[in-house]
Amino acid sequence: MSAGARLVSRARRLRPEGLPWGAPTWPSSVERGAPERNLGADYDTQWTRRYPARLARAVLLDNVTRPLAHIVASPEVRGEEVLELVESPAIYVANHASHVDTGLLLSVLPARVRHKTVVAAAADHFFDRRWKAHLWSLVLAAVPIERHRVNRKSADDTAALLRQGWNLIIYPEGGRTPDGWFQPMRGGAAYLATRTGRPVVPVHIVGTYRIWPRGGRRLRRSPTRITFGTPITAAEGESARRLEARIDNVLAELAEEARTDWWTARRHAGRGETPSARGPTASPWRRAWALGPDPSDTIEDETRWAVADD
Amino acid sequence: MSPRPGFVLEVDRSTPSTLFWHGEGYRLERLPLGSRVLYAPEPVDALRDPVGAIRQALDAPMGGVAPLRSLLRPGMALTIAFDDVSLPLPPMRGPDVRQLVIEQVLETAAEAGVDDVVLIAALALHRRMTDAELRHALGERIFDAFAPHGLLWQHDAEDPDQLVHLGLTDEGEDVEINKRAATSDLLVYVNINLVAMDGGHKSVATGLASYKSLRHHHNAHTMTQSRSFMDQHRSELHSSNWRMGRLIAASGVKVFQIETNLNTDTFPEQFRFLQRREWEWTARDRAAFLASSKALEATPDRLARSIFHAIRAPHKMTSVQAGEVEAVHERTTENVYAQQLLEVHGQTDVLTMGLPYICPYNVNSIMNPILVACLGLGYFFNMYRGRPLVRAGGVVIMSHPTPWAFHPGHHPSYIDFFEQVLAETTNPAEIGKYEESFATDPWYVHLYRTGNAYHGVHPFYMWYWCAHALEHVGSVIIVGGDRAAVRRLGFKPASSMADALEMASDVVGPDPSITHLHSPPLLMADVR
Numbered sequence: 082m083s084a085g086a087r088l089v090s091r092a093r094r095l096r097p098e099g100l101p102w103g104a105p106t107w108p109s110s111v112e113r114g115a116p117e118r119n120l121g122a123d124y125d126t127q128w129t130r131r132y133p134a135r136l137a138r139a140v141l142l143d144n145v146t147r148p149l150a151h152i153v154a155s156p157e158v159r160g161e162e163v164l165e166l167v168e169s170p171a172i173y174v175a176n177h178a179s180h181v182d183t184g185l186l187l188s189v190l191p192a193r194v195r196h197k198t199v200v201a202a203a204a205d206h207f208f209d210r211r212w213k214a215h216l217w218s219l220v221l222a223a224v225p226i227e228r229h230r231v232n233r234k235s236a237d238d239t240a241a242l243l244r245q246g247w248n249l250i251i252y253p254e255g256g257r258t259p260d261g262w263f264q265p266m267r268g269g270a271a272y273l274a275t276r277t278g279r280p281v282v283p284v285h286i287v288g289t290y291r292i293w294p295r296g297g298r299r300l301r302r303s304p305t306r307i308t309f310g311t312p313i314t315a316a317e318g319e320s321a322r323r324l325e326a327r328i329d330n331v332l333a334e335l336a337e338e339a340r341t342d343w344w345t346a347r348r349h350a351g352r353g354e355t356p357s358a359r360g361p362t363a364s365p366w367r368r369a370w371a372l373g374p375d376p377s378d379t380i381e382d383e384t385r386w387a388v389a390d391d
Numbered sequence: 392m393s394p395r396p397g398f399v400l401e402v403d404r405s406t407p408s409t410l411f412w413h414g415e416g417y418r419l420e421r422l423p424l425g426s427r428v429l430y431a432p433e434p435v436d437a438l439r440d441p442v443g444a445i446r447q448a449l450d451a452p453m454g455g456v457a458p459l460r461s462l463l464r465p466g467m468a469l470t471i472a473f474d475d476v477s478l479p480l481p482p483m484r485g486p487d488v489r490q491l492v493i494e495q496v497l498e499t500a501a502e503a504g505v506d507d508v509v510l511i512a513a514l515a516l517h518r519r520m521t522d523a524e525l526r527h528a529l530g531e532r533i534f535d536a537f538a539p540h541g542l543l544w545q546h547d548a549e550d551p552d553q554l555v556h557l558g559l560t561d562e563g564e565d566v567e568i569n570k571r572a573a574t575s576d577l578l579v580y581v582n583i584n585l586v587a588m589d590g591g592h593k594s595v596a597t598g599l600a601s602y603k604s605l606r607h608h609h610n611a612h613t614m615t616q617s618r619s620f621m622d623q624h625r626s627e628l629h630s631s632n633w634r635m636g637r638l639i640a641a642s643g644v645k646v647f648q649i650e651t652n653l654n655t656d657t658f659p660e661q662f663r664f665l666q667r668r669e670w671e672w673t674a675r676d677r678a679a680f681l682a683s684s685k686a687l688e689a690t691p692d693r694l695a696r697s698i699f700h701a702i703r704a705p706h707k708m709t710s711v712q713a714g715e716v717e718a719v720h721e722r723t724t725e726n727v728y729a730q731q732l733l734e735v736h737g738q739t740d741v742l743t744m745g746l747p748y749i750c751p752y753n754v755n756s757i758m759n760p761i762l763v764a765c766l767g768l769g770y771f772f773n774m775y776r777g778r779p780l781v782r783a784g785g786v787v788i789m790s791h792p793t794p795w796a797f798h799p800g801h802h803p804s805y806i807d808f809f810e811q812v813l814a815e816t817t818n819p820a821e822i823g824k825y826e827e828s829f830a831t832d833p834w835y836v837h838l839y840r841t842g843n844a845y846h847g848v849h850p851f852y853m854w855y856w857c858a859h860a861l862e863h864v865g866s867v868i869i870v871g872g873d874r875a876a877v878r879r880l881g882f883k884p885a886s887s888m889a890d891a892l893e894m895a896s897d898v899v900g901p902d903p904s905i906t907h908l909h910s911p912p913l914l915m916a917d918v919r
Binding site: 099102105107108206362 | 400401402403404405406407408419668669670671672674677680681684889893901902
């Protein structure tokens with residue numbers, strides 16, 4: 082290894098990544114004494130929805146985030162036609178594998194949606210420092226959500242934004258997957274949908290886990306696939322818990338669709354045989370093994386339909 | 392601000408990595424989601440005026456005993472016995488609490504005109520203390536006043552001329568203790584209480600006893616009947632010592648017991664991150680962790696050991712009580728429990744623990760594999776009241792390098808025990824057949840009496856200490872240990888915590904409950 086490469090390698094190792102290099106996170110079950118005012122779920126993001134901030138964000142999104150996303154993630158979008166049918170504002174519910182997900186998803190949304198969307202972000206992670214709160218609320222229109230405890234303020238603020246016409250991106254797993262498999266869903270998205278009556282657009286993202294997984298130290302280029310599912314609207318009198326189960330099922334079906342094709346996924350769904358997206362209940366290495374080769378490896382090579390052989 | 396109580400943390404996604412001791416070093420490990428981490432109560436506040444508190448305790452003793460000054464008179468024989476180098480851990484920053492107490496006792500004795508005073512280090516079968524260790528424990532003033540005149544003794548459990556047999560208990564246990572202590576007009580015992588097992592009648596009945604007496608309670612049977620030996624109401628070790636202590640009192644030995652509680656403030660400022668909750672680590676703590684752990688990785692073992700053994704704990708005295716043994720000890724134990732008890736609901740399938748560089752038997756020495764087992768399975772496992780933290784048939788995972796290394800001067804019989812006895816059996820109930828030959832081996836006796844060696848039988852006691860845990864658990868795994876040494880102990884080696892948890896699931900099934908005993912500070916689980 083050359084001296085330069087060694088230096089780069091050592092510099093990478095020096096990058097903060099949790100304890101001991103980075104500041105420790107705070108367990109959600111432990112109460113913090115005297116929190117800093119106007120941080121976490123209390124952070125006021127109103128300024129980021131005023132025109133100067135929106136303009137800055139639009140310039141950034143269209144000229145930096147989108148090109149970068151296409152270079153790094155080469156997104157292939159399936160089912161984007163459903164977006165034409167969705168009446169805004171809507172709740173975009175996606176699985177979460179990487180910090181790349183949000184930028185990527187915003188990049189592939191139509192401009193009319195992209196520039197009128199807020200992103201539900203963990204209050205304890207993105208809003209725990211003042212500089213982080215300013216940065217993420219400006220760049221991604223992030224709004225703080227308490228993910229570990231019920232917080233009426235978070236729910237009220239987000240519902241108000243939906244009523245004001247803002248679309249919402251939310252990751253119901255509450256955080257990035259630690260191992261590539263889906264995690265159990267939380268009820269926030271379904272609760273907002275039942276409370277506001279807005280449609281839920283299920284989105285499945287695959288490939289970003291390879292680009293920058295949780296705990297990853299560097300970004301890697303890799304193709305990705307984003308699959309939009311048919312919008313779901315809460316039926317009259319439907320409970321949030323029941324809607325949550327429906328969303329969960331649709332995300333699992335989209336995961337299968339991303340692995341196979343739409344028809345296979347539909348047939349399995351019809352027979353109630355959609356494989357679990359949560360992986361086997363087994364030791365970490367067996368779960369990793371069961372993921373198989375990274376799906377993104379095959380995205381470009383995959384033949385979408387049969388070609389007649391002359 | 393008053394110290395915060397301990398608590399049980401459930402690991403979630405926001406929980407930072409957890410600190411594990413790993414011998415002369417430490418590691419950060421990620422525990423699976425849902426694991427429990429037991430955090431000890433914070434160290435309680437120190438006495439503002441420790442000398443004043445000692446004087447008050449001597450002037451107003453407990454249990455109907457007259458003040459010390461009224462028990463002292465010219466012409467009497469006074470013996471002051473004190474706990475040896477095994478307490479406190481790590482050795483405390485000067486002045487040691489023994490120095491503080493004994494200075495006040497001697498002041499009182501001097502005022503009363505007592506000339507015949509002898510100090511005895513209550514070693515039992517431990518190694519003799521070095522002059523430096525005695526100086527540190529007693530202070531320069533006391534050492535220089537007594538040692539040059541031959542009045543600072545170290546208890547010799549193998550000198551028949553220095554022992555006296557006081558009789559048999561109701562259970563037929565021999566009570567043989569130090570003759571000078573037994574025949575003095577007053578025996579003042581100065582104790583340090585760090586854990587609930589210390590003190591009470593055990594001070595004299597064990598600290599000043601002979602092998603003939605100790606073997607009645609230092610055996611596999613007693614240990615398996617002590618659940619745990621930190622809980623005096625369910626400890627056969629405690630019961631046996633109490634029977635002996637009462638016989639000693641009935642024989643006319645007048646004991647004036649002085650017990651002290653220390654707080655659990657274990658490490659100095661530069662190592663404060665070791666006893667802080669990880670999510671409260673400041674940039675300075677992280678820098679200290681990184682600098683010290685990286686430096687230790689590049690440090691030869693011997694030097695790392697010297698660095699750690701040079702640490703002096705900022706322990707401070709939190710209470711002192713004097714008087715009749717049982718009355719005093721009851722209050723002392725209450726204080727220990729008030730500081731260390733943590734209520735825990737339910738047992739666990741897997742208990743994890745990081746083992747440090749030190750245990751009571753390797754101060755200024757090497758933590759050999761037998762002591763690693765004793766610290767983990769003898770001490771940490773037994774830090775419970777009610778039920779063991781780990782369920783029957785569960786798994787204990789310990790993190791320690793467990794080197795195949797012994798201090799030849801301090802632990803000579805350990806080497807043979809490890810090479811010969813454990814090579815044949817690791818069953819505490821079966822090793823007893825070799826005990827006598829080690830206990831009476833003239834070479835070991837010689838080294839114990841004239842050098843700084845632990846008694847020949849001592850490694851057996853360490854293994855008996857593990858008996859309850861070995862009988863209770865299904866498997867013991869050591870992470871990062873010398874594989875050959877770990878296997879000789881009868882345990883399983885694992886190269887990482889993840890591997891160890893995987894191995895544990897073979898014993899307790901998939902998705903086990905996991906509990907980590909976070910130490911320091913010391914804690915005792917009150918398992919409901």
